[in-house]
Amino acid sequence: MLYGSTRNGHTEKITGSRAVIQGISSDGGLFVPETIPALGIDIEALGNMTYNQIACHILGIYFPEFTKEQLREAVSRAYDGKFGTPVPVPITSVGNTHFLELYHGPTLAFKDMALSLLPELMRLSLDREGIEEEIVILTATSGDTGKAALEGFKNQEGVRVVVFYPQDGVSAMQQLQMTTEDGVNCYVAAVNGNFDTAQSGVKEIFGDRAMAEKLMKQGYRLSSANSINIGRLVPQIVYYVYGYAHLVKTGAVKAGEAINVSVPTGNFGNILAAYYARAMGIPIGRFICASNRNNVLYDFFKTGVYDRNRALVPTSSPSMDILISSNLERLLYEACGRDGGEVDRLMTDLRETGRYTVTDSMRAVMQDFYGAYADENQVFETIESVFDAGMLIDTHTAVGVYALRQYREETGDATPCLVASTASPFKFSHDVGRALGLPVGSLDFYEASQALAKEAGLPVPAQLEKLRTSPVRFEKTYKREEMPQVVADFLGLQ
Numbered sequence: 001m002l003y004g005s006t007r008n009g010h011t012e013k014i015t016g017s018r019a020v021i022q023g024i025s026s027d028g029g030l031f032v033p034e035t036i037p038a039l040g041i042d043i044e045a046l047g048n049m050t051y052n053q054i055a056c057h058i059l060g061i062y063f064p065e066f067t068k069e070q071l072r073e074a075v076s077r078a079y080d081g082k083f084g085t086p087v088p089v090p091i092t093s094v095g096n097t098h099f100l101e102l103y104h105g106p107t108l109a110f111k112d113m114a115l116s117l118l119p120e121l122m123r124l125s126l127d128r129e130g131i132e133e134e135i136v137i138l139t140a141t142s143g144d145t146g147k148a149a150l151e152g153f154k155n156q157e158g159v160r161v162v163v164f165y166p167q168d169g170v171s172a173m174q175q176l177q178m179t180t181e182d183g184v185n186c187y188v189a190a191v192n193g194n195f196d197t198a199q200s201g202v203k204e205i206f207g208d209r210a211m212a213e214k215l216m217k218q219g220y221r222l223s224s225a226n227s228i229n230i231g232r233l234v235p236q237i238v239y240y241v242y243g244y245a246h247l248v249k250t251g252a253v254k255a256g257e258a259i260n261v262s263v264p265t266g267n268f269g270n271i272l273a274a275y276y277a278r279a280m281g282i283p284i285g286r287f288i289c290a291s292n293r294n295n296v297l298y299d300f301f302k303t304g305v306y307d308r309n310r311a312l313v314p315t316s317s318p319s320m321d322i323l324i325s326s327n328l329e330r331l332l333y334e335a336c337g338r339d340g341g342e343v344d345r346l347m348t349d350l351r352e353t354g355r356y357t358v359t360d361s362m363r364a365v366m367q368d369f370y371g372a373y374a375d376e377n378q379v380f381e382t383i384e385s386v387f388d389a390g391m392l393i394d395t396h397t398a399v400g401v402y403a404l405r406q407y408r409e410e411t412g413d414a415t416p417c418l419v420a421s422t423a424s425p426f427k428f429s430h431d432v433g434r435a436l437g438l439p440v441g442s443l444d445f446y447e448a449s450q451a452l453a454k455e456a457g458l459p460v461p462a463q464l465e466k467l468r469t470s471p472v473r474f475e476k477t478y479k480r481e482e483m484p485q486v487v488a489d490f491l492g493l494q
């Protein structure tokens, strides 16, 4: 199993372990397997496997350079004892809508599914490739990635983590999660501005040659925990396979019968993993791509034109407030018949004009993607009506449910659907509480969570309880220009 780039400039094929370390190809493209492999196991057999066993099986296909024992240990370290539930991903069904609960990890959002495992894959990869330098993970976050990366990599030998978050772009709880981080190898910095400011600042550090030289001389190597890393994509395939096996096992569908998936989407990583799961053999009919008011992807699937030339609208589902969905590049690559030159042209258009247009034949390949979006009122109404049906969901998941309802109404297709439930409702207690008509306006995040817990008859997650008593370690806010110096100071660069 070797990996190439989605663009034309890099023809050398590399192993998965090198792709994990490198993160992004030298031509700016994303790493993709030479062919998307088959699952190689029948559906009924999957039903008798645990989450960890399915994870090991899939990782073994994508990373054959690691032994079964290494992978078993990696998966165990990633998931065992770190999730608040007996299985990492419980599934709750309401009629023929099945919630894939991806939010029971350390940070209460689905990023934990991949970011618990990426550090393990990174460690194995560094060993295998004989890399001696200390790895510096640099990340800009719109809220959930930052804390998940900190938790994943904390106290790991040979790795340092620096997270930049936008001063004005994250929720109070997300901020507290990051500023109370206690990993000895971690640094957290607020940046004046929004997510784009933090993101472009990080990109500039990656592109800074003088900085790169300094780092190299002192034994450091930059890497990223960004969702384009193949080491994040592969762990996300696992839960779709597990979810389908679960539906077969419980009799919700027959083996081989198709399901749909609905995925609240930002950077397009999660829904792309579902697409990979289908290419591997899981019968998925439609991919419902759910957006909030930042509906670039809805427009794209509707018209074939991707256009980021619009203002970013802050919403109650901040982890989806994104105008450039990086992982879409991997779908474009498949849609144009794996033509790196074509992807290169599209990405050049995006960089230079902020937009690109795909051909009719590419649109035909992507026709199983259905775009829909929800505005803020629709999100709040959905939270309320799903709660009345017996399920408490967060703002992001509500976008997914709303999109599914749109889809079902428009098409009449009542196929059982897995909804990716991407965050705990308690991570967004104020908005969820407000949607349910609770008087949470003047409460702090913890009190709001308690009010929500009482209303729903659920416990406040222990992950949140811990936050209340953890001291804040990082209080400084920096200007964008100061970001390189923040990294230099933390690493003690001369």
Ligand SMILES: *Cc1c(COP(=O)(O)O)cnc(C)c1O
Residues within 6 Å of the ligand: 109, 110, 111, 144, 145, 227, 264, 265, 266, 267, 268, 269, 270, 271, 319, 320, 396, 422, 423
């Ligand atoms: C990151 C995130 C998303 C978006 O996922 P992508 O893989 O970026 O499309 C949705 N919901 C939550 C809660 C997230 O943290």
